Amino acid sequence: MRRVTIHDVASKAGVSLATVDRVLNGRPGVRKVTIDRVQAAVRDLNYEPDAFAAGLAKRRSYRLHFLIPNGPNAFMEDLSREARDFAATLMRERVSVHIEPIDAFDAHRVTGTLAILDKSVCDGVAVVAPSFPEVRAAIDRLQDRGVHVVTLVSDHPASSRRHFVGIDNMAAGRVAGRLLGRFLPKEPAKIAFIAGSLGLRDHADRYAGCTQVIDNEFPHLELLKVREGRDDNGKNHDIALKLLAEHPDLAGLYNIGAGNRGLIAALEETRRGAGLTFIGHELTPYTRAALQNGTMDALIAQDPGHEVRSAIRVLKALCDGAPIVEGQERIGIDIFLKDNLPDLA
Amino acid sequence: MRRVTIHDVASKAGVSLATVDRVLNGRPGVRKVTIDRVQAAVRDLNYEPDAFAAGLAKRRSYRLHFLIPNGPNAFMEDLSREARDFAATLMRERVSVHIEPIDAFDAHRVTGTLAILDKSVCDGVAVVAPSFPEVRAAIDRLQDRGVHVVTLVSDHPASSRRHFVGIDNMAAGRVAGRLLGRFLPKEPAKIAFIAGSLGLRDHADRYAGCTQVIDNEFPHLELLKVREGRDDNGKNHDIALKLLAEHPDLAGLYNIGAGNRGLIAALEETRRGAGLTFIGHELTPYTRAALQNGTMDALIAQDPGHEVRSAIRVLKALCDGAPIVEGQERIGIDIFLKDNLPDLA
DNA sequence: AATCGCTTGAGGTGCGTTACTCATTTCTGG
DNA sequence: CCAGAAATGAGTAACGCACCTCAAGCGATT
Numbered sequence: 186m187r188r189v190t191i192h193d194v195a196s197k198a199g200v201s202l203a204t205v206d207r208v209l210n211g212r213p214g215v216r217k218v219t220i221d222r223v224q225a226a227v228r229d230l231n232y233e234p235d236a237f238a239a240g241l242a243k244r245r246s247y248r249l250h251f252l253i254p255n256g257p258n259a260f261m262e263d264l265s266r267e268a269r270d271f272a273a274t275l276m277r278e279r280v281s282v283h284i285e286p287i288d289a290f291d292a293h294r295v296t297g298t299l300a301i302l303d304k305s306v307c308d309g310v311a312v313v314a315p316s317f318p319e320v321r322a323a324i325d326r327l328q329d330r331g332v333h334v335v336t337l338v339s340d341h342p343a344s345s346r347r348h349f350v351g352i353d354n355m356a357a358g359r360v361a362g363r364l365l366g367r368f369l370p371k372e373p374a375k376i377a378f379i380a381g382s383l384g385l386r387d388h389a390d391r392y393a394g395c396t397q398v399i400d401n402e403f404p405h406l407e408l409l410k411v412r413e414g415r416d417d418n419g420k421n422h423d424i425a426l427k428l429l430a431e432h433p434d435l436a437g438l439y440n441i442g443a444g445n446r447g448l449i450a451a452l453e454e455t456r457r458g459a460g461l462t463f464i465g466h467e468l469t470p471y472t473r474a475a476l477q478n479g480t481m482d483a484l485i486a487q488d489p490g491h492e493v494r495s496a497i498r499v500l501k502a503l504c505d506g507a508p509i510v511e512g513q514e515r516i517g518i519d520i521f522l523k524d525n526l527p528d529l530a
Numbered sequence: 531m532r533r534v535t536i537h538d539v540a541s542k543a544g545v546s547l548a549t550v551d552r553v554l555n556g557r558p559g560v561r562k563v564t565i566d567r568v569q570a571a572v573r574d575l576n577y578e579p580d581a582f583a584a585g586l587a588k589r590r591s592y593r594l595h596f597l598i599p600n601g602p603n604a605f606m607e608d609l610s611r612e613a614r615d616f617a618a619t620l621m622r623e624r625v626s627v628h629i630e631p632i633d634a635f636d637a638h639r640v641t642g643t644l645a646i647l648d649k650s651v652c653d654g655v656a657v658v659a660p661s662f663p664e665v666r667a668a669i670d671r672l673q674d675r676g677v678h679v680v681t682l683v684s685d686h687p688a689s690s691r692r693h694f695v696g697i698d699n700m701a702a703g704r705v706a707g708r709l710l711g712r713f714l715p716k717e718p719a720k721i722a723f724i725a726g727s728l729g730l731r732d733h734a735d736r737y738a739g740c741t742q743v744i745d746n747e748f749p750h751l752e753l754l755k756v757r758e759g760r761d762d763n764g765k766n767h768d769i770a771l772k773l774l775a776e777h778p779d780l781a782g783l784y785n786i787g788a789g790n791r792g793l794i795a796a797l798e799e800t801r802r803g804a805g806l807t808f809i810g811h812e813l814t815p816y817t818r819a820a821l822q823n824g825t826m827d828a829l830i831a832q833d834p835g836h837e838v839r840s841a842i843r844v845l846k847a848l849c850d851g852a853p854i855v856e857g858q859e860r861i862g863i864d865i866f867l868k869d870n871l872p873d874l875a
Numbered sequence: 876a877a878t879c880g881c882t883t884g885a886g887g888t889g890c891g892t893t894a895c896t897c898a899t900t901t902c903t904g905g
Numbered sequence: 906c907c908a909g910a911a912a913t914g915a916g917t918a919a920c921g922c923a924c925c926t927c928a929a930g931c932g933a934t935t
Binding site: 552560 | 881882883884885886889890891892
């Protein structure tokens with residue numbers, strides 16, 4: 186079962202190798218009828234160009250840049266680590282990944298970083314940044330300069346980014362809402378929300394999804410107004426203590442953003458962990474432990490490894506002009522209970 | 531930023547190309563000290579062989595066989611379809627996938643199919659089959675003949691298969707148990723189980739996981755004895771009708787295996803769908819609809835597309851002697867509520 | 876000193892493309 | 906029918922590596 190090569194296509198179509206090459210690579214100077222003959226031969230023989238040979242001859246390389254927020258955020262650190270790890274195994278496939286830490290809350294710096302990128306330095310960019318209008322504009326300009334851009338974790342739907350790698354945060358919020366609604370008894374009870382900031386699109390989406398489900402399907406639950414803790418453990422800790430003091434009958438808690446560690450500490454100090462249904466996001470050593478000991482009841486997560494690998498695959502496909510395997514690139518909303526925690530890597 | 535090639539390694543180490551080649555490919559006839567010199571140069575220069583060039587020169591090809599149960603099982607059909615789809619996009623990377631439908635309940639035929647396979651016909655095999663001892667033996671012999679084997683969906687832990695691609699069914703069962711326990715009110719209630727057959731390892735595992743969690747953490751729930759429906763819609767339909775008649779106060783239902791369609795029909799005919807907490811496995815058009823209209827309350831699933839792609843990646847890596855990216859190949863237990871159903875492809 | 880075995884160097888070929896160049900043939904309009 | 910343009914053929918270098926052969930260098934053994 187020899188491979189079908191351009192030679193076979195050429196002889197089948199009764200033309201020379203040069204002509205086959207012209208057709209296959211869209212070079213000019215071939216009559217319509219000849220093009221058709223060659224394409225017919227390609228179909229008949231089921232010819233597929235050999236990726237190894239093509240890659241070698243094309244001298245292709247994929248220089249990718251990842252812009253990832255710095256700061257003491259376990260999830261972002263996981264993203265960076267996974268990107269580094271995966272890049273190491275992909276070096277031999279000519280994929281080089283440069284990780285650029287950015288200050289996500291400084292839109293000006295982010296756009297500056299995007300502005301200096303260029304086709305001569307990189308072929309694709311994956312960026313995780315809050316959706317400020319100026320960032321959107323910078324993404325558009327970068328695309329215009331011929332660099333492929335995908336958004337990661339947090340989308341910029343209005344931009345011309347070619348793809349979004351991340352979860353549907355509205356759906357994630359709905360899941361949180363339903364879990365709260367079904368985990369709690371069918372009787373009036375109070376639920377508290379803590380977010381990093383409702384100015385962040387993903388936090389706002391989650392909040393909207395959650396309240397939508399609860400309002401529609403669990404109207405007996407009373408929703409306290411959202412407190413914003415800037416994803417900071419210290420702030421969240423204080424917020425939680427105050428909440429627990431103000432509402433001794435608090436039944437549920439949904440942390441929309443990061444900073445679970447502060448909340449966990451507060452619940453455990455006050456021994457309110459077991460009685461309260463507490464749902465949060467992202468799997469970290471702290472949330473894992475809290476799930477195991479019962480302080481947390483469910484975790485809604487996205488797999489940073491999956492996201493990074495998906496972003497790299499998508500960018501590579503964009504560079505090659507190859508199609509994207511949709512099913513492969515859909516990032517699922519992971520729901521963890523204490524029963525299905527993955528083993529530690 | 532030119533690529534580092536063997537030429538660079540050779541001159542750095544002060545040896546010839548031939549020697550570098552001998553070292554890199556483990557050919558004999560090189561002194562220890564020379565080997566060390568070359569390896570030091572490889573490390574210093576951070577040399578990685580070019581996958582494109584190597585693949586081309588090696589004339590590598592990956593002939594993979596997938597043995598997948600036939601019959602009217604939506605999940606198995608999804609597996610086959612995904613394998614075909616992914617194989618199409620991988621043809622140019624010299625991966626060819628042959629899908630062999632098997633009668634999973636006829637162990638003799640399965641072993642026969644495995645027995646005729648050989649290094650001359652295929653490089654790797656992915657097999658989904660119930661764990662009969664003779665199948666295990668056939669897998670071992672196939673491995674001995676130099677063909678890499680991975681088990682898919684259903685594991686044969688005692689065999690010498692190189693890898694298992696699938697979920698932890700014990701954990702899946704525990705998830706079902708916890709969801710039942712938390713979705714139902716904290717008061718005595720009856721729960722029914724339906725399985726295909728407890729002789730199937732995955733069904734037995736799920737059952738064990740589920741009862742373990744309920745016995746330990748939700749002892750107020752009464753577990754009715756398991757009914758076996760052979761994963762057949764018709765049988766399951768009858769079983770459900772009988773169950774509902776015998777237990778007008780039935781509160782929960784867990785379908786451990788396939789055949790959800792029959793159960794859904796029974797629940798909807800008798801209008802018991804809404805009042806009952808019903809949990810099952812695998813996402814199909816029927817379970818999707820049931821989740822949306824409230825007949826089902828949660829779905830525990832595994833992504834067949836992910837599994838197939840993982841199996842192919844793993845087999846390819848085994849053929850290349852390359853390392854496996856653990857995180858990438860871990861198959862998660864998907865939990866679907868009506869809120870996080872993926873869009874239809 | 877001749878011999879043997881081990882180690883190393885030098886060099887070539889093929890893998891299937893891409894991306895050229897330069898002839899040569901075929902077609903078209905005037 | 907012929908100039909000029911368009912289409913095609915023929916061939917080549919390069920990509921980086923795997924795999925092979927042949928010869929030369931070296932030290933130790935007899």
